[in-house]
Amino acid sequence: MNSINFNKKKGIFSKLDMDALIPEHFRLRQYYYDPDQLPKEYPVFIKPEWGQNSKGIICVHNKTEYRSFQDAAKGSDMPFIVQNAALEKKEFEIYYLRSPDNNDTYSFLSITQVINTCTNKxxxxxxxxxxxxxxxxxxxxxxxxxxxxxxxxxxxxxFPMARVGLKADDINKMLKGNFHIVEINLFLPMPLALFAQNIDFCEKKKSIKTTMSFAAKLVKKIPKNMTGESIFFDR
Incomplete structure (x- = not known):
């Protein structure tokens, strides 16, 4: 469904492409990694321009750590980008499917809070x-x-379907639009509620059936003349 946002030239769903769509109020500064372009403040995150499940992401806390990453960057086919750290205290994942009948509303929306039990800030x-x-x-x-x-x-x-990761100090501030977006996942995004400890298997199974039913309806609504990019297979 999101293949129209696939960057054919780069061969990826580019994080920088997604960044350009985020209003400035919600956006964290991002740019290509350059060992000679030092961040103005730390920490920052260095991440592949495209990846899954946070693979390849590191947090650097000073210029020595930042510059020492250049060997790994040179040895990779995937470009790396730098993202400023969000200063908000709590992390949330919002998953949604637009309505197949009205693009201005949603057919499904879920909110999952991310909890980290370690002491890393x-x-x-x-x-x-x-x-x-x-x-x-x-x-x-x-x-x-x-x-x-x-x-x-x-x-x-x-996006017909997406999962948006964000940081906010609390729920009330999030509802008022006081948050920063960390990530927009378009490549097979799944609701992280499926991993939630506070809902049982039957409820998760029901959620899968509901979301996939809406997803199927969204796919049927794609115009036949709208040809996105072939992500899984070459044409």
Missing amino acids: HPINSIHNPCTGYVEITKAFSAKQLQALWTCFKKIGD
């Missing part, structure tokens, strides 16, 4: 990090609050 959370856990909190939001959150995301690109 700037953790790199992922499903492979043993310190990372997930708590599904969507039911704590009213329909009005969910709509307020959707208003922030619906104009960031025109």
Whole structure:
């Protein structure tokens, strides 16, 4: 569904392409890694321009660590980018599917809070990090609050389906639009509620059926003359 956003020239879903779509108020500064272009402040994250499950991301805390990464950067076919660290205290993942009948609204939206049990101030959370856990909190939001959150995301690109990772100090500030976006996942994004410890298997199974049903309807709505890029296979 998101193949129209695939950068054919680069052969990736470019993080910098996504960054250009984020309003400045929500955006963290990002730029290509250059050992001679030192960040103005630390820490910063160095990450592949495209990757999955936080693979290859590191947090650097000073110019020595920053410059020492140049050997790894030179030995990689994938460009690396630098992203300023978000200063907010809490991390959330918002997963959504647009409505197949009305592009201005959503058919499904879930909010998962990311919990890290380690002492690292700037953790790199992922499903492979043993310190990372997930708590599904969507039911704590009213329909009005969910709509307020959707208003922030619906104009960031025109993605039928996406998962947006963000940092905010608390839920109230997030609802007021006071947050920074860390990542937009377009390549087979799945709701991280499927890893949440506070919902059981039956509820997760029901969620899978619901979201995939909406996804199938969205796929059917794609115009036949709209040909995105072949991501999995060459034409």
